[in-house]
Amino acid sequence: MNDTFELRHGDTHIEVHKFFPGAIAGVTLLALTLQAAFPVYVRRLDFLDLPLLITIYFGLSRRNPSTGLLLGTTIGLLQDSLSGPTVPLGLYGIAKTVVGYLASSIGARLDTEHPLARFALTAGFFVLHQAVMVLTRRLLLAQPEPWFNMHLVMAAGVNAVLGVPLFLLLDRLRRSS
């Protein structure tokens, strides 16, 4: 299970990556810690969503929808837990579950190693993540939340830009085949 293997999808062979033991847990923990620290130390970076980037990255890399959605669920619920009593458990969890599942599903079908593909996918997943959040807030929590604003677009762009080097950095945690 720790080895890299290939997923046969039609005529395309897509490589499924494995990571060093504890890499996923460590990176997740680090991302959540940094995310919790941003509002305290660097308020301008509060639009960064490192747990989301981690979810996207591992989803695209692992290419297993079940693993991806469970990882997204775990990261999301942890983020909910760290967000204080005003954020109910499940708000980020639902959004990141959807993102984790879709990232894994897309990763199993497409080659997502190219930086441009990663940029586009990250931006798209960020918007999707926000859309699920707004939907959850509106439907379940009855909280008025705008569907779209410029801040969202900028945040999507910044997260996507940051995602490209971050993903390259995380690639180093892969075990060589």
Next chain:
Amino acid sequence: MVAIPSRHRSLALLAGVLLAQILMLAVQIKRDSRGRLIRVWAVSTVTPFERAGAWGVGNVRGVWHHYFALRNTSRENEALRTENDALKLAMSQLQSKAAEADRLGALLQFKASNEKVAMVGARVIGASAGTASRTIEIDRGERDGIHRNQAVITPDGAVGKVIEVYRDSAQVLLLTDKDSGIGAMLVGSRIQGPVGGTGEPMLTMKYVATEETVNVGEKIVTSGMDKIFPRDVPVGTVLEVKAGNPFKQIRLTPAAKLDRLEEVFVLLTQEPLEFQKEAEAQSAPVPGTPAQGVPAETPATAPPAAVKP
């Protein structure tokens, strides 16, 4: 257990995880005054079924009650009809008793206000057998001190006079009898004239000169000149005045309700009575009512009231 195809397992897992989180959210969220979201959802989910169930049960029950459970309805209906008839009868009797109590109360009040005047209360026990005369029979007679030609009244006014006395009953000739007569006068102008009956419900006042002024609505009371009735007992109200030669034709409605007498007083003396002063208050001519005849410059020339025996 139903096996989920491997390609759908991740989808099923996704659905399960999402559902679990949504439920978790619902358990946490409290919406204003509507309680926790999970409770709102549960109630919203169950309510339509409950409503449908209640509607169905209500309809089934209605059909059962209205179509199948009618075995004893006919019997119950008959019993209810009988009960209804009995209740109607009882209610009618009670209403009658209440009316009687009112009448007796009025009589008692009248007697109390005239306690110095000797009078005997009597109950009407019969009436004339035919239309040729207007008489009533009362349950008081010779043993109660009743004599012929004594005045009979109610708290509303004059009724008639005693014409026959028996041991325990007496006959009273009503004012509406065509052979009846009573000395009377108009309250306002004090013009005198006998009032008698015509065999109809209305009375007539006779021997009022054409030139006298008589207004519709004017009150007429006894004059005391007939030696039967004391003065100022209400007799009636002028209903119609017609010019005549040499006397007016005056019709009036009786003050006492002569067509529905049940209790009366027989006056044993001619001492004046205390009646309500309503007649005097209304004795002034009614504005706007057409005066009949020309105002007289001379006093009334009508003959004194004469009472037929």
